[in-house]
Amino acid sequence: MLTSATVHPQPPDRAPCVVPAEGLWNNGRENRIMTDFIDHQGYRANVGIVLMNSRDQVFLGGRTGGRGWQFPQGGIRRDEELTDALYRELTEEIGLGRDDVSVLGSTTNWLHYRLPERYVRRGTQPLCIGQKQRWFLLRMAHEHERFRFDTTDQPEFESWRWAEYWDPVREVIYFKRRVYTRALHELGRQAFPQGLPPYPEWWGSHGEEGPERPPAALAPGTGANR
Secondary structure, eight states: OOOEEOOOOOOTTSOOEEEOTTOSSOSSSSOEEEOSOBOTTSEEEEEEEEEEOTTSOEEEEEETTTOOEEOOEEEOOTTOOHHHHHHHHHHHHHOOOGGGEEEEEEOSSOEEEEOOGGGOOTTSSSOOOEEEEEEEEEEESSSOOOOOOOSSSSEEEEEEEEEOTTTHHHHSOGGGHHHHHHHHHHHHHHHOTTOOOOOOGGGTTOGGGOOSSOOOOOOTTTTOBO
C-alpha cells in the first residue's frame, strides 16, 4: 500500500491552531497541532494542487482512515514563498519532486472556505475558521506514476486514482465543493484554452456555480490504485 502525510514543525514564534479530532487534518491523534500561517481573519494560508496526466485526468488521493477523497493541499509557513510551499507539499503529500511535473498555471487570488461551526475550536488562539487557498495546475512530466506517501510519519493519503476533470467536486467533503468548483473553472481555462470539458450528467444545469448536492461519491479504495 502506498502512504503519505504532511508534518509541519512548529516555529517558535507562532501560536498553534488546534483542529478537532472529528477532523479535517487529524490523522488519528486526539488533537493535531497546526503550525502554518493564520491571517488576522482566522484563515489558514494553504496551497492546493491539481495534478493532471497526459489524458487530462486529475489525481485524487484517498485520505488515511477512509476519510474521503481530495486533491493534495497543505499549509504555507510564515515567510515561505508560494512556489516553495507548492513543491514542499508535492513531495510531502505524494512523493513527487520538481522534475516530475510542469506548472501550467495558478489561481489569481485566494479562494476561501469556512469550516462548519462544529469543526471550529473557539477556545484556541489564533482562531482557525477556515482556509484561504492558492491553487496550482500541474501536469505530469512523464508517464511513470511514482507516487509515494511514506515521506513523512503521518500519512495524509493511503490510496489514489485518476479521476475525470469534474469528478472531484462530488468526491470532496461538502464544505469544500464551492472552492473546488471555482478552482477547476479558473484552472480549466488555462488547461483547456479551446474550452472546458463538458459537465458530467450529474452536474445538471448549475453551470459555473456547480451542484450543491452532487450524487454520492465513491468510498475510498473503490476503483483506486493502492
